[in-house]
Amino acid sequence: MATTTKEISIGDLGARSSEATHHSATELQGETMALNVGPSHPTTHGVLRLKMELDGDVVKRCEPVLGYLHRGDEKIAENMTYNQFVPYTDRLDYLAPLANNVAYAMAVEKLAALEVPERCQAIRVLCSELARISSHLLGVGVYGMDAGAWTVFMYTFTEREKLYTLFEELTGARFTTSYTRIGGVARDIPDGWLGRVLEFCKGVLPVLDQVDKLLTRNRIFMDRTVGVGVISKEDAISYGLTGPNLRACGVDLDLRKDKPYLGYDKFDFEVPVGTNGDCYDRYLMRAEEVRQSVAIIRQCIDKFPEGSYYAEDAKKIFAPQKSKVLTSMEELIQNFMIVTEGPQVPAGEVYFEAENPKGALGFFIVSKGGGVPYRLKIRGPSFCNLSILDKLIPGHFLTDITVILGSLDFVMGECDR
Amino acid sequence: MAQSELAQFQERFDYLTERPSSDHLAVNCPPEKLVEFTTALRDDFGYDMLIDVTAVDWDAQSPRFTGIYHLLSTTKHEYLRIAVACPDDIHPSLPSLTSVFAAANWHERETYDLMGIHYAGHPNLRRILMWDAYPYHPLRKDFPLAGIEVPLPAADVAEATQAKVIAAPMMGGPFVSSGDGTMDQTEPRARDESWTEERERPNDRAEKSESSTDLAR
Numbered sequence: 001m002a003t004t005t006k007e008i009s010i011g012d013l014g015a016r017s018s019e020a021t022h023h024s025a026t027e028l029q030g031e032t033m034a035l036n037v038g039p040s041h042p043t044t045h046g047v048l049r050l051k052m053e054l055d056g057d058v059v060k061r062c063e064p065v066l067g068y069l070h071r072g073d074e075k076i077a078e079n080m081t082y083n084q085f086v087p088y089t090d091r092l093d094y095l096a097p098l099a100n101n102v103a104y105a106m107a108v109e110k111l112a113a114l115e116v117p118e119r120c121q122a123i124r125v126l127c128s129e130l131a132r133i134s135s136h137l138l139g140v141g142v143y144g145m146d147a148g149a150w151t152v153f154m155y156t157f158t159e160r161e162k163l164y165t166l167f168e169e170l171t172g173a174r175f176t177t178s179y180t181r182i183g184g185v186a187r188d189i190p191d192g193w194l195g196r197v198l199e200f201c202k203g204v205l206p207v208l209d210q211v212d213k214l215l216t217r218n219r220i221f222m223d224r225t226v227g228v229g230v231i232s233k234e235d236a237i238s239y240g241l242t243g244p245n246l247r248a249c250g251v252d253l254d255l256r257k258d259k260p261y262l263g264y265d266k267f268d269f270e271v272p273v274g275t276n277g278d279c280y281d282r283y284l285m286r287a288e289e290v291r292q293s294v295a296i297i298r299q300c301i302d303k304f305p306e307g308s309y310y311a312e313d314a315k316k317i318f319a320p321q322k323s324k325v326l327t328s329m330e331e332l333i334q335n336f337m338i339v340t341e342g343p344q345v346p347a348g349e350v351y352f353e354a355e356n357p358k359g360a361l362g363f364f365i366v367s368k369g370g371g372v373p374y375r376l377k378i379r380g381p382s383f384c385n386l387s388i389l390d391k392l393i394p395g396h397f398l399t400d401i402t403v404i405l406g407s408l409d410f411v412m413g414e415c416d417r
Numbered sequence: 418m419a420q421s422e423l424a425q426f427q428e429r430f431d432y433l434t435e436r437p438s439s440d441h442l443a444v445n446c447p448p449e450k451l452v453e454f455t456t457a458l459r460d461d462f463g464y465d466m467l468i469d470v471t472a473v474d475w476d477a478q479s480p481r482f483t484g485i486y487h488l489l490s491t492t493k494h495e496y497l498r499i500a501v502a503c504p505d506d507i508h509p510s511l512p513s514l515t516s517v518f519a520a521a522n523w524h525e526r527e528t529y530d531l532m533g534i535h536y537a538g539h540p541n542l543r544r545i546l547m548w549d550a551y552p553y554h555p556l557r558k559d560f561p562l563a564g565i566e567v568p569l570p571a572a573d574v575a576e577a578t579q580a581k582v583i584a585a586p587m588m589g590g591p592f593v594s595s596g597d598g599t600m601d602q603t604e605p606r607a608r609d610e611s612w613t614e615e616r617e618r619p620n621d622r623a624e625k626s627e628s629s630t631d632l633a634r
Binding site for chain 2: 066067070072074075076079080084110111113235237238239240251253258259346348349350351352353360362364366374375377379383384386387388391416417
């Protein structure tokens with residue numbers, strides 16, 4: 001059989017990238033050099049791309065390029081029922097899917113003016129805090145790795161693995177949990193699970209101490225992070241930074257304390273606030289937040305409420321139990337309506353933010369009534385946290401970029417959405 | 418709390434009207450007053466953080482586009498929503514808030530990218546999530562869910578490979594549709610431009626025709 005070979009020319013790669021790096025290529029002929037990092041690079045923790053202009057080792061200009069992970073989540077949300085969108089929220093901040101599930105469900109429930117029972121709230125608090133621990137363990141571990149401290153990652157990842165086993169027990173999935181439903185959660189907690197969470201809490205604290213010993217007074221780590229990537233308080237507010245990145249700059253804002261939801265006001269915990277706003281402070285914030293999360297989890301389990309894990313009176317919102325669906329006509333119809341038409345939510349506009357591990361994850365929902373949102377906007381904290389890069393990075397050494405990116409602890413899933 | 422604050426605002430800014438909201442205070446503001454109002458909010462009322470900028474496409478209504486801004490006070494811990502109707506339905510435009518809040522830069526680029534609202538006075542109004550040469554604004558209601566076929570972002574690759582960005586297959590997806598018949602008939606917004614239950618996938622067609630020419634040879 002005759003075969004032909006077709007030559008494909010895609011031009012000179014070098015020329016293309018340098019052209020892409022700067023619009024006026026002639027300007028780069030002099031002393032400066034164009035450097036393109038990412039979108040696929042271990043430093044960028046995902047698919048962030050940085051177009052930089054270097055003068056020797058110093059970055060003169062930095063332009064972040066986003067969108068490599070854009071999936072059109074907001075468009076997708078407009079075309080499905082509220083419950084069907086829950087799995088998509090897993091994929092926003094995919095390092096803390098449980099916390100995203102909770103934030104999304106809370107936003108829709110706020111629109112429906114629905115109160116979930118105390119037990120459901122407690123389960124959600126556990127979800128959010130375990131997700132925070134999981135995310136921060138990864139954040140601190142990878143940050144250490146970025147700064148050249150490999151060992152930390154091994155310790156934190158081992159702990160995170162244990163958490164994933166707990167998640168699997170609770171939700172049936174390790175990674176994409178899709179655990180909440182509008183008006184409740186998918187299922188009650190398994191027998192003995194709370195005990196295993198407490199066991200995990202007992203085990204994670206010594207590991208944190210170990211991390212503390214490895215990093216906090218580590219000369220090399222401090223040399224690389226103290227005074228690097230300093231963000232002023234004013235800049236942090238102006239750029240809309242949230243979460244540990246904002247608090248590291250000395251702004252005391254934690255939505256769990258300041259706009260309490262899920263009964264966070266009942267728990268006794270501290271919000272760590274930094275002073276210098278540098279990379280080192282951002283590390284300290286995360287390490288301390290894990291300890292505070294452990295404290296919240298212990299208090300929560302200590303007084304774990306009995307009762308229902310879903311809003312039983314929300315007939316048009318939460319699908320009835322399977323056993324009832326199979327035996328009773330009314331429940332069968334109710335189940336059918338909710339599955340086909342979605343949870344019935346009144347018309348209105350609502351904005352809800354939850355304090356997620358990376359910052360404030362917000363959902364703005366416009367509803368015209370019925371089971372499908374008319375418009376759903378996702379405010380990804382990583383998107384806002386990264387918007388400061390073009391101001392923050394210039395003036396730093398190229399080697400500092402790795403540390404700065406690691407300290408900001410972003411995830412592109414919720415940045416690009 | 419919200420009512421007294423609204424009264425305070427209206428006393429100083431008589432152009433504000435209250436907007437129905439399911440949560441915190443929301444106001445309507447005319448576009449030409451937006452910069453003045455937000456500057457005052459930041460300096461005199463403590464709303465110092467711009468949390469979110471977005472827009473809503475009301476489809477057949479006029480005004481078609483409404484810009485939405487969420488502000489948060491880091492001291493009072495209160496949210497405020499500002500809605501601004503775009504006067505022009507065909508070429509919607511709003512004043513840029515980049516001079517007031519640095520955060521507006523990326524948010525406005527995103528809204529421009531996905532919704533096609535022009536922010537007058539923005540220093541760098543380029544697409545942020547889609548690539549620079551992308552011709553559409555995908556979050557508008559008249560843009561189909563499946564997408565529209567466009568050339569690849571890299572022109573030289575597209576030329577050499579003849580490849581395109583093709584619309585996504587919608588069949589079997591969990592998207593809302595109503596009535597009987599196939600999804601591309603009942604749900605115009607989910608119209609599948611590439612393949613349906615009745616029409617096979619272009620790749621399958623191409624493979625088939627290729628194998629038939631092989632046989633002919």
